Amino acid sequence: MFSTGALLSLTCLVCSVLGTTWKQSDSYVGTQFLSGFDHMAIADPTHGRVNYLDQATAVQKNITYAHGNTLILRADHTTKLSASGPGRDSFRLMSKKTYTNHVTVWNVRHMPRGCGTWPALWEFGANWPAQGEVDIMEGVNGHGSNQATLHTTAGCTVGGSRSMTGTSLGTNCDVAATGNAGCSVFDTSSKSFGINFNSNGGGFFAMERSSSGVKVWFWPRHASNIPSDVLNGATSVNTANWGTPMADFPSTSCDMASHFGPHNIVINLTFCGDWAGQAAIYNSQDGCSGSCVDNVNNNPGSFDWAYFDVAWLKIYQ
Numbered sequence: 429m430f431s432t433g434a435l436l437s438l439t440c441l442v443c444s445v446l447g448t449t450w451k452q453s454d455s456y457v458g459t460q461f462l463s464g465f466d467h468m469a470i471a472d473p474t475h476g477r478v479n480y481l482d483q484a485t486a487v488q489k490n491i492t493y494a495h496g497n498t499l500i501l502r503a504d505h506t507t508k509l510s511a512s513g514p515g516r517d518s519f520r521l522m523s524k525k526t527y528t529n530h531v532t533v534w535n536v537r538h539m540p541r542g543c544g545t546w547p548a549l550w551e552f553g554a555n556w557p558a559q560g561e562v563d564i565m566e567g568v569n570g571h572g573s574n575q576a577t578l579h580t581t582a583g584c585t586v587g588g589s590r591s592m593t594g595t596s597l598g599t600n601c602d603v604a605a606t607g608n609a610g611c612s613v614f615d616t617s618s619k620s621f622g623i624n625f626n627s628n629g630g631g632f633f634a635m636e637r638s639s640s641g642v643k644v645w646f647w648p649r650h651a652s653n654i655p656s657d658v659l660n661g662a663t664s665v666n667t668a669n670w671g672t673p674m675a676d677f678p679s680t681s682c683d684m685a686s687h688f689g690p691h692n693i694v695i696n697l698t699f700c701g702d703w704a705g706q707a708a709i710y711n712s713q714d715g716c717s718g719s720c721v722d723n724v725n726n727n728p729g730s731f732d733w734a735y736f737d738v739a740w741l742k743i744y745q
């Protein structure tokens with residue numbers, strides 16, 4: 429006879445088999461980004477030459493434009509700045525909800541590019557770095573490819589066997605041990621970032637966070653291998669069918685529960701600062717000469733292409 433206990437353990441078996449199937453809990457399209465996210469008018473902790481606007485001001489200045497199935501978030505590209513005044517108007521949106529184990533799928537048509545730009549799609553906990561940070565899309569100056577990164581406290585490394593298409597830049601995720609760099613993985617596809625991402629019509633970034641770690645995928649627009657649940661923003665997704673991820677951060681030597689708390693989702697664009705503004709990095713980019721901050725102050729036209737065009741964001745839990 430089947431005991432309740434046997435039934436329960438049978439149910440749990442099924443549970444673990446279905447552990448890669450996730451159900452949509454939130455969908456953000458157009459104006460849903462205005463109700464589901466806050467515009468954070470705060471100082472950039474990474475010292476960018478930026479002025480993050482509150483939502484009312486951002487909408488009034490058309491820095492934020494939400495309509496139909498479009499969310500445009502852009503840098504001010506018309507104003508010359510006084511060197512002694514605030515930085516360039518931009519945006520930092522943070523989800524009102526927090527998420528622990530979950531999957532995010534971003535459908536992005538265009539991302540900010542240009543000298544001095546530092547855009548990111550990322551997630552982090554209120555108590556940083558104790559609750560961890562997951563950077564899904566990040567890069568500077570519109571060049572190179574995407575970089576996905578974990579930032580944690582001590583005791584989280586991602587060595588060992590990893591199944592991924594990207595290139596590891598380091599395996600210690602501890603911010604204190606890495607000068608805040610964390611453990612990054614570079615995408616080998618140039619279509620994953622900046623100019624090449626945009627000229628190809630953008631694409632899909634996805635992230636899965638579970639007790640077994642964090643995985644990040646990227647599919648360029650029109651790729652033949654975009655899973656149909658990703659392409660369609662389906663009401664449920666099965667990450668087991670998504671193929672080898674771009675970045676794999678297994679939990680083997682990084683206990684997820686003790687390094688990652690509830691996360692808010694952030695989409696932001698800063699300028700110069702601790703990464704994009706380093707002279708060695710800035711001046712190594714095609715056509716980015718002189719000082720990053722001078723360019724931000726004096727050349728608004730160089731920010732014509734510094735905008736996100738987001739079709740949607742879906743969250744699965």
Ligand SMILES: *[C@@H]1O[C@H](CO)[C@@H](O)[C@H](O)[C@H]1NC(C)=O
Binds near residue numbers: 520697
């Ligand atoms: C904006 O994004 C960059 C890149 O991830 C990040 O380093 C910076 O701290 C962010 N700014 C704010 C205010 O969150």
Ligand SMILES: *[C@@H]1O[C@H](CO)[C@@H](O)[C@H](O)[C@H]1NC(C)=O
Binds near residue numbers: 490493500
């Ligand atoms: C605001 O930005 C959107 C998107 O770029 C554009 O279509 C629209 O014309 C702009 N509105 C104004 C008043 O400039």
